[in-house]
Amino acid sequence: MAGSTTAEINKRVITDFPLHAKAVTPSANVLTDYDGDVQWMVIYVGVAGTVTVVPLGNDDADTVVYTVPAGGVVPCRVRKVTAATAGSLVGQW
Numbered sequence: 001m002a003g004s005t006t007a008e009i010n011k012r013v014i015t016d017f018p019l020h021a022k023a024v025t026p027s028a029n030v031l032t033d034y035d036g037d038v039q040w041m042v043i044y045v046g047v048a049g050t051v052t053v054v055p056l057g058n059d060d061a062d063t064v065v066y067t068v069p070a071g072g073v074v075p076c077r078v079r080k081v082t083a084a085t086a087g088s089l090v091g092q093w
Contacts, residue, residue: 022091030080043092044068047087050067053076055079060080
């Protein structure tokens with residue numbers, strides 16, 4: 001990424017295991033941490049199925065549907081989970 005500083009690149013790359021996790025239920029609300037602050041998350045899927053998300057940077061109407069195997073993760077940073085046939089969703093940040 002020509003012209004990008006190290007700090008800018010580090011903001012785009014997950015460089016460590018998450019420190020926090022919480023159960024996620026599909027809804028129209030943005031994901032929040034324990035303090036209620038808006039927080040993007042990586043979504044772990046315990047039971048295989050589909051997960052409909054709004055990726056970080058997308059408008060609310062720009063949802064993406066992923067089919068995720070059990071024990072997999074949604075392959076993007078997520079700000080909303082709007083629907084799921086998958087189960088045991090855990091948001092990690």
